[in-house]
Amino acid sequence: ELKVEQNPLFLSMQEGKNYTIYCNYSTTSDRLYWYRQDPGKSLESLFVLLSNGAVKQEGRLMASLDTKARLSTLHITAAVHDLSATYFCAVDKNNDMRFGAGTRLTVKP
Amino acid sequence: NAGVTQTPKFRILKIGQSMTLQCTQDMNHNYMYWYRQDPGMGLKLIYYSVGAGITDKGEVPNGYNVSRSTTEDFPLRLELAAPSQTSVYFCASSYAHEQYFGPGTRLTVT
Numbered sequence: 001e002l003k004v005e006q007n008p009l010f011l012s013m014q015e016g017k018n019y020t021i022y023c024n025y026s027t028t029s030d031r032l033y034w035y036r037q038d039p040g041k042s043l044e045s046l047f048v049l050l051s052n053g054a055v056k057q058e059g060r061l062m063a064s065l066d067t068k069a070r071l072s073t074l075h076i077t078a079a080v081h082d083l084s085a086t087y088f089c090a091v092d093k094n095n096d097m098r099f100g101a102g103t104r105l106t107v108k109p
Numbered sequence: 110n111a112g113v114t115q116t117p118k119f120r121i122l123k124i125g126q127s128m129t130l131q132c133t134q135d136m137n138h139n140y141m142y143w144y145r146q147d148p149g150m151g152l153k154l155i156y157y158s159v160g161a162g163i164t165d166k167g168e169v170p171n172g173y174n175v176s177r178s179t180t181e182d183f184p185l186r187l188e189l190a191a192p193s194q195t196s197v198y199f200c201a202s203s204y205a206h207e208q209y210f211g212p213g214t215r216l217t218v219t
Contacts, residue, residue: 004151031206042199042210043152050206088151095159096167097142097208099151 002027002093006100013079013107021103023072023089031092032072034063036085079107113211121217122190130185130214132200140203141183145196190218
């Protein structure tokens, strides 16, 4: 069964610091996604990673995928308050989407 | 383009009542999905569709039904509401590996 684990589940950071969120999954998958969700809102797509070694960057966020280790990382560089949100990874195997429990990120001044 | 729209935004149901959550997309996407999100949790896939006339079960389909008679619409039916179905429901459509989510329906069953 396809399972997705994220860690940490809660992360409190100071502005300007760097940190990494980890996403492990249990079986081979077709795609890996990262989403952002603000409180009471819907999900916003951040990245779609399709192949081993894929790396994508947008602003202060960078995502990477290692399909052999079944691991994706979301790296945050020089965090700012606006990045406070919950971040989810999800994997897709034959259209069966499975989400991690999410990482609730708080960036403090 | 309105994107993915969902109605209603909020609903309170009594145990045993039925209702249909509506989902419409105007992007001509073939793939559509229904998810539920319980408080503090990730999303769980209820049903998905790869095109009009085709639906398939996801991770948590029990207690729900779907239909896909047109490309645009993908309604989710709850036949006998139970408290365990209290959740936020998101509909999504997909094209070229990108998923586009609707604003959600917050459902409470009491």
